[in-house]
Amino acid sequence: MGRLVATLVLVMCSAACSLARAHGGGLRRGVERANMRGRLLADAAVAGGGGGVVPIYWSQPLYMANLTIGTPPQPASAIIHLAGEFVWTQCSPCRRCFKQDLPLFNRSASSTYRPEPCGTALCESVPASTCSGDGVCSYEVETMFGDTSGIGGTDTFAIGTATASLAFGCAMDSNIKQLLGASGVVGLGRTPWSLVGQMNATAFSYCLAPHGAAGKKSALLLGASAKLAGGKSAATTPLVNTSDDSSDYMIHLEGIKFGDVIIAPPPNGSVVLVDTIFGVSFLVDAAFQAIKKAVTVAVGAAPMATPTKPFDLCFPKAAAAAGANSSLPLPDVVLTFQGAAALTVPPSKYMYDAGNGTVCLAMMSSAMLNLTTELSILGRLHQENIHFLFDLDKETLSFEPADCSSLS
Known part of the structure; x- marks a missing residue:
């Protein structure tokens, strides 16, 4: 129970603020990437015709990567956030920092660290950027995890097989209670400051191994390394053309099937955010209520009057196993996106073992x-x-x- 619930507790309290801001503000993609490429010299093997492979691992309850920063290299760990706007890590000296497993990054000990000057296009692309008294670019941003502020700079990063000089946030004041031992966040969002934006990657991919699979690595692949095996099982859907201010990756949902039950999402609720931070899926309320009803009928047992928090629909495991329809396997949930791209969610993924003899619908x-x-x-x-x-x-x-687990 702890892994999934911990994720929900971690992000749900700040989700409304963070997602709302993503639709109306944030790092400005209008800054041309040419400005970034001229100053941030990504390794040719990654940014050019080659590619990069970054092993990522499950660290309850999120996925993380190990990396090094600076010369000589200093170790760090970071949460991988698909919609994250930029790359940042905690730095010393720190006025207000959350606890992390590794030492704070010491920029004065790195011969390759360079502070970002005020007035550059890169500095001006940061929300709430200001100029400190010594002419260094300062920033303050709201993240999915809380507010963080510090100074902008560049240094050498090594993450998996990818090596690059990256612009990053050196956080020295964070209103964040915890980051699960991580030093910071590697954002992959549609912004100039993200890892993807700075690598000038025309493509990237990731594959998450099941969180219960002990010792199995997941993978983030950049550039030419980002390829699917192909074949009949592959599906493609267009990304929603979001505003220049949004770091999100969104797609259009055209239909939901639960066995033979067809559920049509409302016209104004068909946009789906793809994200790696939320543990479970969220559906617009009309679609969720229809799924909730269909699952209850399919299980054939009375749901719990008080479901396990934060879930909305739970059953005693024994009652579900002995329900009126227990002899019939639960059907798959099939999400169909624009272009007839179908994603199948089996019962093992939408009926979650919440512990204490309880199973819950892992959709909300x-x-x-x-x-x-x-x-x-x-x-x-x-x-x-x-x-x-x-x-x-x-x-x-x-x-x-x-x-x-076979891709990393």
Whole structure:
């Protein structure tokens, strides 16, 4: 129970603020990437015709990567956040920092660290950027985990087989209670400051091994390394053309099937955010209520009057096993996106063992996030063992079933 619930507790309290801001503000993609490429000299093997492979691992309850920063290299660990706007890590000296497993990054001990000057296009692309008294670019941003502020700089990063000089946030004041031992965040969002934006990658992909698979690595692949196996199981859907201010990757949901039950999402609630932070998936309320009803009928047992928090629908495991329809296997949930791209969620992924003899529906209503617009979210649990490929030139998302642990 702890892994999934911990993720929900970690992110749900700040989700409404973070997602709302993502639709109306944030790092400005309008800054031309040419400005970034001229100053941030990504390794040719990654940014050019080659590629990079980054092993990522499950660290309850999120996926992380190990990396080094600076010369000589200093170790760090970071949460991998698909919609994250930029790369940042905690630095010393630190006025207010959360606890992390590794030492704070000491920029004065790195011969390759360079502070970002005020007035550059890069500095001005940061929200709430200011100029410190010594002419160094300062920033303050809201993240999915809380507010963080510090100074901008560049240094040498090594993450997996990828090596590059990256611009990053050197955080020295964070209103964040914890980051699960991580030093910071590696964002992959559609912004100039993200890892993907700075690597000038025209494509990237990731594949998440099941979180319960002990010792099995997941993978993030950059550039030419980002390829699907192909075949009949691969599907492709266009990415939603979001505003220049949004770091999100979104797709259009056209239909939901639960066995023979067809559920049509409302026209104004068909946009789905693909994200690696949320543990479960969220559906607009009308679609969720229809799924909830269909699951209850299919289980054939009375749901718990008080479901296990934060879930909305739970059953005693014994009652579900002995329910009126217990002899029939539960059907798959099939999400169909624009272009007839179908993603199948088996019962093992949408019926979650919440412990204490309880199973719960691992889907929830997005109404509980108090968003200003109706939005669905494809959560991490329903992405496991699926290889997702983001083609940034074609503006498409392709995916296929895969053994993710074999890709790293």
